[in-house]
Amino acid sequence: MSQFDILNHGHEHRFVKGNPSNLNSIFGSTELIPFWIADMDFKVAEPITKELQRLVNRGIYAYEFNSNAIFQAIKDWNLKRHQLKLNSKSFLQITGVLTGIALLIRELSNEGDGVIIQTPVYHQFYKIIQTANREVVRNPLKIVDGRYVMDFEDLKQKLQMEKTKILLLCNPHNPVGRVWNKVELKKLSQFASAYNITIISDEIHSDIIYSKATFNSIVSFNNKHIAILGSPAKTFGMHSISNGFLYIPHERVFSKINATIDSMYLDHGNVFSTFATIAAYTKGEKWVNELVEYLEKSIDWITNFVQNEIPQVKVFIPEGTYQIWLDFSKLNLPNEALNDLVFSKSKLALTPGMWFDKDHSQFMRMNIATPLSQLKDALSKLKIAIDESI
Numbered sequence: 001m002s003q004f005d006i007l008n009h010g011h012e013h014r015f016v017k018g019n020p021s022n023l024n025s026i027f028g029s030t031e032l033i034p035f036w037i038a039d040m041d042f043k044v045a046e047p048i049t050k051e052l053q054r055l056v057n058r059g060i061y062a063y064e065f066n067s068n069a070i071f072q073a074i075k076d077w078n079l080k081r082h083q084l085k086l087n088s089k090s091f092l093q094i095t096g097v098l099t100g101i102a103l104l105i106r107e108l109s110n111e112g113d114g115v116i117i118q119t120p121v122y123h124q125f126y127k128i129i130q131t132a133n134r135e136v137v138r139n140p141l142k143i144v145d146g147r148y149v150m151d152f153e154d155l156k157q158k159l160q161m162e163k164t165k166i167l168l169l170c171n172p173h174n175p176v177g178r179v180w181n182k183v184e185l186k187k188l189s190q191f192a193s194a195y196n197i198t199i200i201s202d203e204i205h206s207d208i209i210y211s212k213a214t215f216n217s218i219v220s221f222n223n224k225h226i227a228i229l230g231s232p233a234k235t236f237g238m239h240s241i242s243n244g245f246l247y248i249p250h251e252r253v254f255s256k257i258n259a260t261i262d263s264m265y266l267d268h269g270n271v272f273s274t275f276a277t278i279a280a281y282t283k284g285e286k287w288v289n290e291l292v293e294y295l296e297k298s299i300d301w302i303t304n305f306v307q308n309e310i311p312q313v314k315v316f317i318p319e320g321t322y323q324i325w326l327d328f329s330k331l332n333l334p335n336e337a338l339n340d341l342v343f344s345k346s347k348l349a350l351t352p353g354m355w356f357d358k359d360h361s362q363f364m365r366m367n368i369a370t371p372l373s374q375l376k377d378a379l380s381k382l383k384i385a386i387d388e389s390i
Ligand SMILES: Cc1ncc(COP(=O)(O)O)c(C=O)c1O
Pocket: 038, 095, 096, 097, 098, 099, 122, 170, 174, 202, 204, 231, 233, 243, 244
């Protein structure tokens, strides 16, 4: 029995994912098993809990800033895990990854400028761009031999548009699960240099990488680009207790962003987040390795089950992230009927594909960071509903 086999909470908790009013407003019922938000059902690694307990027992919350210790921990982690050499002087702390992206877009472009995203993509990217009064420029991903790849021809056209200033990259990609390889990243970086575009790379999922892929950061290719190295949120299940971290190798850009963050006091952090982050990166490796192994076994089970029992559904096997992207288009159902099948009949709260791109009504995303028993139960329900519908 694995520690990840235990479902630690029922539906009485106040997490956003299982909150009845959220379920009701999005999925039309309160009685669904939630697989929509990209967080984890697992208890965090023991060293994180111990560190948080130490702070509570201390009972003193005087001002305490330790960002250099966090940057060192992230730097050591990335060197060991991804052979990624980083410079301590290029880090900045921010309250969260989305805050970081929102700030960078405002600092590095003007109202009316275009920001490229590779669709279908994490739905908050649209909001971040639009609420900054910038324009979403789509560079849709292509499916070649059953696998998502970048469309460089289309990208070239989009980069040539005068208003385009930024490419917001998602690496690993949420929701399609690609971990962009060196050839793709190098090409992307060369294109961006040729057209004088900054790549902002959201790398929040970079530690959940399965055996067939290797993670590379965009900052290895060109120092003009910026990595949102992310945060320990996705890696260690610290979604509500983590800050975000920017990595800006270019000195002039670093100074500009640093000045804004400083002027708004966005880098103070919080002592729980600080020490939990340090504990996670310095003592959490074994836990993450076990987690990735567990998730990969779950993916194998899901892939086999879907291919054998519900072949009408296509699974895009992820190279990274704990999201599974499912294509229901072979069922040939109108959008309403597909929602009825998944939400009402199977009672599964999967994330609708339309959240990631308006043309993806036949797709859904499933979060698999939950015990395998719960995934088995969910997919069995889906199979029964599909069998009954045909
Ligand atoms: C690609 C991506 N970026 C950012 C976030 C959220 O980051 P934060 O909570 O630190 O703002 C998520 C969460 O799902 C994500 O998938």
